Amino acid sequence: MAAETPALPGAELFHPRVRLRKGLGSAFLVLGVASVVFGLAMLAFLVFDVVERAIPWLRVEFLTQFDSRFSDRAGIKAGLYGTAYMMFFTILISFPLGVMSAIYLEEYARDSWPKTVIQINIANLAGVPSIVYGLLGLTVFVRWMALGRSVLAGALTMALLVLPIIIVATQEALRAVPSSIRDASYGVGATRWQTIWHHVLPQALPGILTGNILAASRAIGETAPLITIGALTFVPFTPQSPLDRFTALPIQIFNWTSKPQAEFHDLAAAAILTLLVVLLTMNSLAILLRNRAVRRRAG
């Protein structure tokens, strides 16, 4: 072929340099793999370091003792209880609010300016630094509503913090439900709410739960807003009511990390390992739910 085509004018100026150009691609491929591996290596390095430091400290007493000035008697009981209480109320508040907002935006609101405003607002709230939510919690919940530096004040602050995540995830889950299901339901005379409650929500449930679990795992690890609203760092008791003062697991990690002694850094590592195990369990659950949802939609 090539021999038969007459040479175009200026063809001698064209240098394909194919080997060089393909070489560039191969070099980039190496660089790309290296970038991904760099990130994963950092993660592995972090986990390895934490596990190595934590292992000698992992005893049952570590989970059942309160904090102490003496590293060998210190435990995370107060942090575990505080985190559990706070998360219970956080989920209780944010789950219904977030899901209801998302249903309104996806199933009720028409494409007009109120919807646009709420939608932009939510996207913007997701970008507000967590410590600013802490300042909001300090003025509104701790001072103005006079809840004090309590479990409930912490839970309300965290609920507002994760609300945008829940709303966006729920909206995506609702959007994934085919509109033919809604049409069929309306077709047999169901109202809007009957359609949502009996047909749309059951379909979207796995996706909604996944989003909520991911939001909860975000809240469990958040530290800065709790420091701002004044959660305690040293607590030798568990909260008895939602209006009691409290500490949380990440705060205990922060407190131990801030101490100069190496034993307390090891304790921090043990608390981090506990936190990571909790997060890993929650995320596995979320992935499991997502996979089941995908399979059901496919099947």
Added chain:
Amino acid sequence: MQQAPTAGELPKLLRRDRMRDLRERAIGAALLTAAAVGALTTAGIILSLAGETIRFFGQVPIVDFFTETEWTPLFSIQKFGVWPLVSATVLTSAIALLLAVPVGLIAAIYLSEFATLHVRSLFKPMLEVLAGVPTVVYGFFALTVITPFLQGFVPGLSTFNALSAGFVMGVMIIPLVASLSEDALSAVPVSLREGAYAMGATRFEVATRVVFPAAISGVIASIILALSRAVGETMIVAIAAGMNPILSFDPRVPIETMTAYIVQISLGDTPYGSLSYLTIFAVGSTLFFMTFLMNVLSFWVVRRFREVYD
């Protein structure tokens, strides 16, 4: 089987429908109320920040806040120049971006244009795990692992410094840059790639000269969002960068970012309404304003520079 309603029963049935309408309307109203909480949150943030900030500027001239170069609210001679805190935030964020932007973008191009579907579906969620690690854990990592490690290479690196805090913050935001940029790159239509291949371009040329420029709005938006995240990041800098408000761009010495200052004051027993209590709101407002501008900018970039192919 239900029998058809007789004429006498019909009004009763219609009344039940009216109940149903009422219920429908009540539910709609409840949902709208829930959706309004988001708007109330924004209003709450702005009002609570603004209220205390105005009280702060009642006691400290706003000119001093933006022109003085010393920040010593806890000393006997109080100075309220915010620049030492801002410079520290800028320094740690710049270090973080210096790491996260090249690594994140290369990873994004690799995952979108070079990796097989199987490799991508394996690597992308693994990278996203990095974003799910709590920031207090990253702070611990920076202080107890990265700083001692870097002290072997960098002479004069103190225990608290901007370098390792910025580095670890960079690691944290790699998945943010990689994931959002990868989404933008993958959204470029295949026909553009096919066209370039037909012209004899190599895979590298297709990726860097056709796909990347086509996705540039999404890529820039991801970088701005990463910057916004770095500016607002608190625990890593509070743990590893120090609490020493000096105006310095030396990455080896202890400094104090805006967020770390808020943590420092919150940890102490600051009486409600005192001047040092009010400072955290002035600093918080500055922080909120900066991140708000960046978020708006990223929306704008996506809208303004999006290339639409259809």
